[in-house]
Amino acid sequence: MKTGRWRGNCGNIEVMRILSCILAAMYAWCAAASAEMTVDSARALEKAVRMAGSGETIRVSSGRYDLSDLKIPRNLTLIGDGDGDVVFFSSVPVAKGILNPLWASSFRVENIRFEGVRSPDLNGAGIRHDGADLTIVNCIFENNDDGVLATGQERGRISIIGSQFIGNGHGDGYSHGIYVASGGVLDIRASRFIGTKIGHHVKSLAARTSITDSFFDDASGRTSYAVDASRGGAVSITHNTFLHAADGDNPTLINYDLTRGGEAVSLEIIGNRIVNRNRYGRLLRNDTPVTPIISDNNIINENRGRMPSQDNAPVIDVNQ
Numbered sequence: 001m002k003t004g005r006w007r008g009n010c011g012n013i014e015v016m017r018i019l020s021c022i023l024a025a026m027y028a029w030c031a032a033a034s035a036e037m038t039v040d041s042a043r044a045l046e047k048a049v050r051m052a053g054s055g056e057t058i059r060v061s062s063g064r065y066d067l068s069d070l071k072i073p074r075n076l077t078l079i080g081d082g083d084g085d086v087v088f089f090s091s092v093p094v095a096k097g098i099l100n101p102l103w104a105s106s107f108r109v110e111n112i113r114f115e116g117v118r119s120p121d122l123n124g125a126g127i128r129h130d131g132a133d134l135t136i137v138n139c140i141f142e143n144n145d146d147g148v149l150a151t152g153q154e155r156g157r158i159s160i161i162g163s164q165f166i167g168n169g170h171g172d173g174y175s176h177g178i179y180v181a182s183g184g185v186l187d188i189r190a191s192r193f194i195g196t197k198i199g200h201h202v203k204s205l206a207a208r209t210s211i212t213d214s215f216f217d218d219a220s221g222r223t224s225y226a227v228d229a230s231r232g233g234a235v236s237i238t239h240n241t242f243l244h245a246a247d248g249d250n251p252t253l254i255n256y257d258l259t260r261g262g263e264a265v266s267l268e269i270i271g272n273r274i275v276n277r278n279r280y281g282r283l284l285r286n287d288t289p290v291t292p293i294i295s296d297n298n299i300i301n302e303n304r305g306r307m308p309s310q311d312n313a314p315v316i317d318v319n320q
Contacts, residue, residue, distance in 0.1 A: 035053070035055065035056045035057065036056065036057045036058075036059065037052070037056070037057075037058055037059070038058075038059040038060075038061060039058060039059070039060055039061065040060075040061040040063065041063075041065070042065045042066050042067055045058065045060060045065060045067070045070070046067070046070060049070060049071075049072060049076065052074070052076055053074070054074040054075045054076075055075050055076075056076060056077070057076075057077040057078075057079060058076065058077070058078050058079070059079050059080075059081065060078060060079065060080045060081060060086050060112065061081050061086070062080075062081045062082050062085035062086055063085075063086065063087070064087045064089065065086070065087065065088050065089070066089060066090065066091050067088050067089075067090060067098050067099070068090045068091075068092055068094050068095075068098065069094050069095050069096055069097065069098075069100055070098065070099050070100065071100045071101075071102055072099060072100065072101040072102060072105050072107050072131070073102050073104070073105060074104065074105050075105055075106045075107070076101075076105065076107055076108075077107075077108040077109070077110075078099075078107075078108070078109045078110070078112065079109075079110045079111060080110060080111035080112040080113075081111070082111065083111060083138065084111075084113050084140060085111075086111060086112045086113065087112075087113045087115060088112055088113065088114050088115075088126070089114075089115050089116050089117070090116070090117055090118075090124075093118050093119050093120055093124065094117055094118070094119045094124045094125075095119065096119070096124070096125065096128035096130075096149075097117060097119075097124060097125035097126060097127055097128030097146075097149065098114055098117055098125075098126055098127065099114075099126070099127045099128070100127075100128045100129075100130060101127070101129050101130060101131035101134065101152070102130055102131055103130055103131055103132075103152065103153065104131065104132070105131040105132065106131060106132045106133035106134070106156075107127075107129070107131060107133070107134055107135070108134075108135040108136075108137070109127070109135070109136055109137070109139060110136075110137040110138055110139065111137075111138050111139065112139050112140075113139065113140040113141075113142065114126025114127065114139065114140070114141045114142070114144060114147070115140075115141075115142045115143055115144065116142075116143050116144065117144040117145060117146075118144075118145055118170075119145060122145055122170040122172055122174065122175060123145050123146055123149060123170075123174070123175055124144060124145040124146065125144060125145065125146040125147065125148060125149040126139075126141040126144050126146070126147050126148060127147075127148050127149075128146075128149050128151070129148065129149070129150040129151070129152050129156075129158070130151055130152045131152045131153065131156065132152060132153045132155075132156045133156050133157045133158070133159075134148075134150065134152070134156065134157075134158045134159070135158075135159045135161070136148070136158075136159065136160050136161065136163050137161045137162060137163070138161070138162045138163060139163045139164075140163065140164045140166065141163070141164070141165045141166070141168055141177070142164075142165075142166040142167055142168070143166070143167045143168065144168050145168070145169070145170045145175045146168060146169075146175045146176060146177075146178075146179055147165040147168040147176075147177045147178055148160075148165075148177075148178045148179070148180075149179050149181070150178075150179070150180045150181060150182065150183050151181045151182050152182055152183065153182070153183070153184075154182055154183065154184060154207075155183075155184040156182075156183045156184055156185075157183070157184060157185040157187065158180055158183050158185065158186045158187070158206070159185075159187045159189075160178065160186075160187070160188045160189070160191050161189050161190060161191070162189070162190045162191060163191045163192075164191065164192045164193075164194070165177040165178065165191070165192065165193045165194070165196070165201070166192075166194045166195060167194070167195045167196070167197065167221065168196055168197070168199075169196045169197035169198055169199040169221065169223075170197065170199075171197040171198045171199075172198065172199075173198045173199055173224060173249065174199065175197075175199050176196060176199040176200045176201070176202070176203045177193045177196045177199070177200070177201045177202060178201070178202050178203070178204075179200075179203045180203070180204045180205055180206045180209075181205055182205065183204075183205075183206040183207075184206060184207050184208065185206055185207070185208045185209075185210075186202075186204045186206040186208070186209045186210070187210045188202065188210065188211045188212070188214055189212055189213055189214065190212075190213045190214060191214045191215075192214065192215045192216075192217075193214070193215070193216045193217070193226075194215075194216075194217045194219050194221075195217065195218065195219035195220055195221035195223070196218075196221050196223045197221045197222065197223075198221070198222055198223070198224060198249050199223070199224055200223070200224050200225045200226070200227070200228040201216050201223060201225070201226045201227065202226070202227045202228070203225075203228045203230070204227070204228070204229050204231075204233075204235075205229075205230065205231035205233075205260055205262065206231075206233060207233045207234070207262075207265075208233055208234045208235075209227075209229055209233060209234070209235045209236070210235075210236045211227060211236070211237050211238070211240060212236070212237075212238045212239050212240065213239050213240065214240045214241075215240065215241045216240065216241065216242045216243065217243040218243060218244060218245035218248050219243075219245065220245075221245075222245070222247055222248060222249045223245065223248055223249065223250075224248065224249040224250040225250055225252060225253065225254060225255045226242055226244070226253050226254060227253075227254045227255070228254075228255045229254075229255065229256050229257075229267075230255060230256075230257050230258070230259045230260045231258065231260040231261055231262030232256065232257070232258050232262040232263050232264040232265060232288060232290075233262055233263070233264075233265055234265040234266045235256060235266070235267045235268070236266075236268045236270075237254065237268065237269050237270075237272065238268065238269075238270045238271050238272065239270070239271045239272065240272045240273075241272070241273045241274075241275075242272060242273070242274045242275065243275045243277075244274065244275065244276045244277060244278050244281055244305070244307070245277055245278065246277040246278050246279065246303060246304070246305065248278055251278045251279075251280040251281050251282055252281075252282045252283075252284070252285045253274065253276075253281070253282065253283050253284070253307075254269065254283065254284045254285070255284075255285045256284065256285070256286045256287070256288060256290070256292070257285070257286070257287035257288060258287070258288055259287075264288035264289060264290040265290070266290060266293075267286065267290055267292040267293070268292070268293045268294075269283070269284065269292060269293070269294045269295075269297060270293065270294070270295050270296055270297070271295075271296045271297065272297045272298070273297075273298045273300075274297060274298065274299045274300065274307065275300045275302060276299060276300065276301050276302070276305040276306070276307040277301075277302055277303040277304070277305040278305050278306070278307070279304055279305060279306055280306065281301070281305055281306055281307030282307060282308075283297070283299070283307060283308075283309075283310050284310055294310050294311040295311050296311075297309075297311060298316070299315045299316065300315075300316045300317075300318060301315060301316070301317045301318065302317075302318045
């Protein structure tokens, strides 16, 4: 009898254990499901951002969303529905930007277009990042004062992947496609910068800047530098294509100096294709003691453009 009761107790314990596992799995599934929500209006998005817990994902349905200075107070992901079908804009001048991740937050955004942002200080941004890490995937920033302006944590990582920056810049030389005023790492991959107005396509004061497999076209923007690293740091510019316009606001393509402080660490310009149309074109202005590594770049001068090689590589001249 004792043996039988013992076996019965074992059976009950095993059943309870299985039920506990099932309940735990159901709870985890429900928690995961509740960590993702879908919105289809600006007001619903604002409410979802206020109510979302740290680490949650908000999916944004196709449409146009009129937003201004929407603060992101905690870690959050926004994913747009489709490719370019979700548009964020502001019908009024912003104080900072359409989206504003705050100091303690890391933010990821995918598949969203940011357009037409203006502010009284001429620095209205699609995203004004005051937080930690920022990841942008397959987004478009068009015709804003600044595409992205990052003034957040000094150790933050800003990653731009497969995104486009078109016609950004107020036209005063103080606003840019991307401006990282504060950050540990700026990593740009497979992205496009077209027609930045007077300012720089990329201005980075990050400790480390990496730009690879991307496309830069001054178009009619009278763009200044393609890349301005005026706080030195470790800078790597590899396997990109640059179209340097004849009427650019600055004849130099890349600037590396310490006018904003910092430390000159390293500079690599490797394997880029450069089509130059500027009569006074120059690949690099380097006002630091660092000896840059410049190699395997393909420079093509056309339409009366002149840009000498700085790595003893041949320059192709197709001027008529």
